[in-house]
Amino acid sequence: MTSSVYLDLVLVALLAAGFWAAPALARPTLPFGVRVPAARVAEPEIVRAHRRYARGVLVVGTLAFVLVAFASGGLRWEPAAAFAAPVLAAACCGLGYQAHRTVAAAKRSGDWYSGTRQAVATDTSLRTDPVRPQWIFLAPAAVLFAITAAIGAWHYGDLPATLPTPNGMTVDSALRGATTVGRAFATVTAQLLSIVLVALLGIALPRARPELDAAQPAASAARYRNYLGGVLRLLFGTAGCVAASLLVASLEVWEIVPATTGATVVSYLPLACAVVAWVAFAFRVGDAGHRLPAAEEDSGRVQRDDDRYWHLAGMVYANRGDPALLVHRRSGVAWTLNLGHPISWALLAALAVFAALAGFGVVELPSRGG
Template sequence: MTWLYLALIAFTAAAFASAPALARPTLPFGVRIPARRSGEAVVLLARRRYNRGIGAGAIVACVVLLFDWLTPEVVLLVLAGIYSLLGCLAHRSIAAAKREEGWYSGTRQAVTTDTSLRSDPVRPQWLLLTPAVVLAVATVAGGWFTGATDFSTVFAQILVIVLTSLMTVAISRARPEIDAAQPSVSASRYREYLHGVLALLLISAGCVNATLLVVSLQLWGVVDTTVPVTIVAYLPLAAAFIAWIGFTVRAGDAGHRLPRAGDEPETRYEQRDDDRHWYAAGMVYLNRNDPALLVHRRVGTYWTLNLGHPIAWVVLAAVAVAAVLTGFGVVTLPAKGG
């Protein structure tokens, strides 16, 4: 199993290294900066130090693992913690230079919105959720024909469909990421980006339910729990994972790497500096004056809750209650071998 943990170390290093590489140029390590400052020496130095730290951490982790100095789980946990610390240090160095040198002084800050996203929103392709529903129905039918009594996987499939639907609606209505310097181009890119995210989200639900169908057959003794069957079970998840990676690399954070839909001269405005509302190196958003419940994370292809919104705490409380109930066995998760 050593090779598996070595692969996990490589994957962890690649994941942390790709985050700043795919981020918007005006958001290095979660710090909002003017576009003309993206090539500053402090930003380039922070990137070099971060990448060197990623490489050195991966090498040390492999050595520790090969010599069995720590358990693999501890190695991976410590490695993720060190990489997170490196990101925080890079964030602090750029934020300090921005503050001390007054990067936003003399700039005209603005916020841009695209009203067409309300009048002509990006509509989810709900037809893509059909495979997930069909697979859930097929699982129910299979359990009924085999006389199964454990339908925990079916409940999991239904939960996947419900949560995916809720997430799709919420993301489609989330506040768009539009750059005040290039409003038309960024709005067009974001629309294409959002279309791809929603499509992948619905397709991924089908992949998860396909895996749960095979797990159900294993639970009910219809198929044996062998290596080939296990590989087949997780192939849909692997396909969804690869699709998300490909899309993320192509689109970039909030779609900034997508091709330009026409030429547009830059405006005289810079995107408003809103660093004061972001915490934990740009990972947590809290703004009581922002009516948006979901906002796009500064790093990564996903959204986060606005902790300044009351509904966000209701959602977090519901998740915490579900986790506690699961921990005490009130809510059971599907497990192979019954």
């Protein structure tokens, strides 16, 4: 098998492992995106939904792995992973949605919120004294970007008439295209875009609505602070890892370093380190920091049942009465737009216009091909 086949297999395995582990990282009171009282987290329906989901992901993940190995290694059909990955993701999402419906139905039939005291917790200090991004952690990414740009500018005049084509972090020396500024500096542009995106997230995330628990309002606020600080540091560090990987890919594109399997492995190492760091962080702190220690007696209240504002198994949030633009998603280390906010639709409209312009060729996007 070639190195690209092994990378495809690793991609499929990581994707399946991520879906398999996702429910374990979620808050216990949000199984499969359904809000339940803490006293109900061990209900038999929830336990069975977890087991069925885990078995389903293992089955479809194994099938996808075997099919990619056979198609890519045996039949030499290189696009196998490009088809298998989205199909695997769709299948796992379908399993998750089925589990969501099972838990939601059990919640309705059992009237799990009957007799509870529902409440919403707020902490104004997260607004008056927000978590401040430690921008120094973004410095390595900026330095690596400057180094890469300087090397590219220095060697641009000596570049050959054609250049290898980058495909992610893999550079295909057999697939070449005419040397242009856009092609020569495509990886440098990717570095800059990643830094800008991470910087924007560093500004936006501390302004998102904090995820607090009415049962332990003070403790959950402290946990969320620590969680958000860790997320921002990891984001900035990930930007540095991306910049390091793109530096290696740039050297391959400019043929300063041969585009070999060894170079490909080196280019993916920083990204692998970032993935390991994120996984370790997610397992240590949990979704929204719920695994972090914090001592506080239970207030006797439960978080308000707000399922009516969440759709697609807790992935989409729409609440016109909520002034927050960004809210923490119900699963994963991620935030989402409040589709009940008019600015969200303005942002989505801008993206749609950009996509349409790119589709009609008005805006030129980097090509993966020749």
